[in-house]
Every structure is written in C-alpha cells, then in structure tokens.
Amino acid sequence: DTAVSQTPKYLVTQMGNDKSIKCEQNLGHDTMYWYKQDSKKFLKIMFSYNNKELIINETVPNRFSPKSPDKAHLNLHINSLELGDSAVYFCATGGPSALSNEQFFGPGTRLTVL
Amino acid sequence: SQQGEEDPQALSIQEGENATMNCSYKTSINNLQWYRQNSGRGLVHLILIRSNEREKHSGRLRVTLDTSKKSSSLLITASRAADTASYFCATVGRGAQKLVFGQGTRLTINP
Structure with missing residues (x-):
C-alpha cells in the first residue's frame, strides 16, 4: 500500500478555473503538509495541519484553501487559478514530534495552468 | 531566512566515484535532514542529524554537521547509476514548526 497518495498526478486546466488536489495517508500520522515545488525545484511549505487543525499558513494567497476532513486526509482547493500556480504540489506527513523525525512525501501533483 | 543553500547546484561523476554535496544554513537549528528526489x-x-550530533552513517551515506560553520555535507561512496537524483538538505530551526529546504544538488552518475 502507498503510504501517502495524491490524486490526480497531473492536472491541466485553464486560468480562472477552480480545482482540487486530494491527499490521503495510511501511516496514522497526526501532521500533514502541503508543499509547492516551482520550476527551479525550490520546495516551500504552504500549510501544515495537526489532527485536523491548521498550524502553519505560509502567507499563501487565500485562493488556496486546505481542508482536512479527518486525520488521514488533507485536500487542497485552489480558486481562480493563475499562471503562476503552475508547479508540482506535494503532500507530506510526519509522525509524533513530526519535525524531529522524517517526513513522508506523496508522489506529487503536477499542475499546469494555461 | 533559514533557507539552506546547496553546493554545487549540479554534480556529474563516474560510477564508482564518491559524491560530496554541501549545505549551508543561516540560523540555529534543531536538526538537519537530507532527502533524495528522483525525476518525477x-x-x-x-x-536526519540532530544539532548535538557531528556525524551519521547509513549504508553508503555519510552526513556531517558543523554547527559552528552552519554547514552539513552528504557523502555518497561508491556511487551507482541509481543514485542519479536531486538531493536536498532541509533544516528545522529552533522553535520552528516547519522544514525549510535548500535548492538542491542535481547529481548525475555516468555509467
């Protein structure tokens, strides 16, 4: 079983559309993250949730809204997509004392906004 | 900013050689982690190496940490074609709640 899964793997859409990316983990971890990796491979945290509660919001535009229906899921909804939103989005999880231990990453969702 | 900087940005070596990548950061850390990303x-x-540790090994990997210089290195010995990937260091600052990644080193192992 895949520990952290994301859907879809690829997403191509027009500017102005609204889209969602889903993430599920079966590791039983409390903490989940969304990262954005740009075309230069720079990886930056966007959000973190601990047990469905928002912990970090890294000055991400409010067009981006994460939602955690339960501990195993953290979805990312993006409104009014812009060209600059094109990137690879990674979901990740961390166990107890998440930052003192490794994080487990999903395979990524490549978003292309035309 | 806590962001790490990695050096070199790209490294190409022959299979069997050793590869060394370096990471520097700016503020005090709780720990430093190395990650690999294969294409796609x-x-x-x-x-993971904690701030009170100086060296760790895992198989062909050796990581060092020098907190006085705010730097770390990752050594891969006896490289293999399958080691071709991007390697990222990431730091957790003291009291921080997030991992901050460097921009990575693109390693190519030539057969």
Missing part, C-alpha cells in the same frame, strides 16, 4: 517523484528521506 516525491522526496524520500535519507538521514
């Missing part, structure tokens, strides 16, 4: 894939954790 997610990141995979390699090693």
Whole structure:
C-alpha cells in the first residue's frame, strides 16, 4: 500500500478555473503538509495541519484553501487559478514530534495552468 | 531566512566515484535532514542529524554537521547509476514548526 497518495498526478486546466488536489495517508500520522515545488525545484511549505487543525499558513494567497476532513486526509482547493500556480504540489506527513523525525512525501501533483 | 543553500547546484561523476554535496544554513537549528528526489517523484528521506550530533552513517551515506560553520555535507561512496537524483538538505530551526529546504544538488552518475 502507498503510504501517502495524491490524486490526480497531473492536472491541466485553464486560468480562472477552480480545482482540487486530494491527499490521503495510511501511516496514522497526526501532521500533514502541503508543499509547492516551482520550476527551479525550490520546495516551500504552504500549510501544515495537526489532527485536523491548521498550524502553519505560509502567507499563501487565500485562493488556496486546505481542508482536512479527518486525520488521514488533507485536500487542497485552489480558486481562480493563475499562471503562476503552475508547479508540482506535494503532500507530506510526519509522525509524533513530526519535525524531529522524517517526513513522508506523496508522489506529487503536477499542475499546469494555461 | 533559514533557507539552506546547496553546493554545487549540479554534480556529474563516474560510477564508482564518491559524491560530496554541501549545505549551508543561516540560523540555529534543531536538526538537519537530507532527502533524495528522483525525476518525477516525491522526496524520500535519507538521514536526519540532530544539532548535538557531528556525524551519521547509513549504508553508503555519510552526513556531517558543523554547527559552528552552519554547514552539513552528504557523502555518497561508491556511487551507482541509481543514485542519479536531486538531493536536498532541509533544516528545522529552533522553535520552528516547519522544514525549510535548500535548492538542491542535481547529481548525475555516468555509467
């Protein structure tokens, strides 16, 4: 079983559309993250949730809204997509004392906004 | 900013040689982690080294940490073609709640 899964793997859409990316983990971890990796491979945290509660919001535009229906899921909804939103989005999880231990990453969702 | 900087940005070596990548950061850390990313894939954790540790090994990987210089190195010995990937260091600052990644080193192992 895949520990952290994301859907879809690829997403191509027009500017102005609204889209969602889903993430599920079966590791039983409390903490989940969304990262954005740009075309230069720079990886930056966007959000973190601990047990469905928002912990970090890294000055991400409010067009981006994460939602955690339960501990195993953290979805990312993006409104009014812009060209600059094109990137690879990674979901990740961390166990107890998440930052003192490794994080487990999903395979990524490549978003292309035309 | 806590962001790490990695050096070199790209490294190309022959199979069997050793590869060394360096990471520098700016503020005090709780720990430093190295991750590997194969093309088109997610990141995979390699090693975590805590601020009170100076060296750690895992198989062909050796990581050092010098907190006085705010730097770390990742050594891969006896490289293999399958080691071709991007390698990222990431730091957790003291009291921080997030991992901050460097920009990575693109390693190519030539057969």
